Amino acid sequence: MxxxxxxxxxxxxxxxxxxxxxxxxxxxHVVDSDQAARWVVEPGRPALARIAEHFGAGVLQADGTLDRAGLRARIFQNPQEKAWLEGLLHPLVREEVERHLSLARSPxxxxxxxxxxxxxxxxxxxxxxxxxxxxxxxxxxxxxxxxxxxxxxxxxxxxxxxxxxxxxxxxxxxxxxxxxxxxxxxxxxxxxxxxxxxxxxx
Missing domain, CATH: 3.40.50.300 (P-loop containing nucleotide triphosphate hydrolases)
Structure with missing residues (x-):
């Protein structure tokens, strides 16, 4: 069941x-949406490439990972950019969460x-x-x-x-x-x- x-x-x-x-x-079985939000922007995932394309390579750190603090600072003052980012990430995070929930074997x-x-x-x-x-x-x-x-x-x-x-x-x-x-x-x-x-x- x-x-x-x-x-x-x-x-x-x-x-x-x-x-x-x-x-x-x-x-x-616990699924954390914050963790899912981190997974969807890992290097090699399509979301990260889209973010870098949109905001410029300045949002990436030297090792190719997302500079979260830098990105947060950019969208904090800009509702349109925040809305763009949420539009990209929310559906991906939802999918990731659903996928992990479907693996649950606990009651x-x-x-x-x-x-x-x-x-x-x-x-x-x-x-x-x-x-x-x-x-x-x-x-x-x-x-x-x-x-x-x-x-x-x-x-x-x-x-x-x-x-x-x-x-x-x-x-x-x-x-x-x-x-x-x-x-x-x-x-x-x-x-x-x-x-x-x-x-x-x-």
Whole structure:
């Protein structure tokens, strides 16, 4: 039987990765759209050639890989270029994610995406789990992890769906405001519940 798909979403610094890692350690097949986004622009893949053609060879590093920071800086101030890049990459990332989900052999599979709600991808999953965290904690964690300024983190948070928007679409919410041991116990509790579901519903 084809596994049903759980969407895993949460804003920057919410702890999505820690949650995904714990589910993976329990034997759940996890596909991360951020990873898929990296795969589709690897050297030798058609997307990378198209990007270099469009933006110029300046977006490539000496070893032929994509200069992500350089590209981000170029599109950050330019909505048209950002739209062009998204138009190229989103369908490719979706295909890559679908391909990896189709390899799942666990009772359910997880699709992790920071932009699940923003990109309308929540409609492609059977159930949505949102990792939620108070904004102040989100800021503090993301600043520490990425060595970023408060201004940078706030700009990313602004580009993501609001907490309210994410929670509105959630079937399950995991509030990640304690330590890792507590978080892992919550994931185990959810996993036991998910194993009782068929197609993401009771």
């Amino acid at each position: 084809k596994p049903w798909v759980l969407g895993l979403a949460g804003g920057i610094g919410s702890g999505k990765s820690a949650v995904a890692d714990r589910f993976a350690s329990l034997g759940v 359910y599979a997880i699709m992790v995406s920071p932009l699940l709600v923003e990109a309308g991808l929540h409609r492609r999953v059977d159930r949505l789990l949102v990792v939620d965290v108070p904004e102040s904690l989100q800021l503090e964690r993301a600043m520490r992890r990425d060595e970023a300024s408060e201004e940078q983190v706030r700009a990313i948070m602004k580009a993501q769906a609001s907490r309210e928007e994410r929670l509105r679409h959630a079937d399950d919410v995991l509030v990640n405001d304690r330590d890792l041991t507590w978080l892992q116990a919550q994931v185990e509790r959810l996993h036991a519940f998910y194993l009782t579901l068929r197609g993401g519903v009771q």
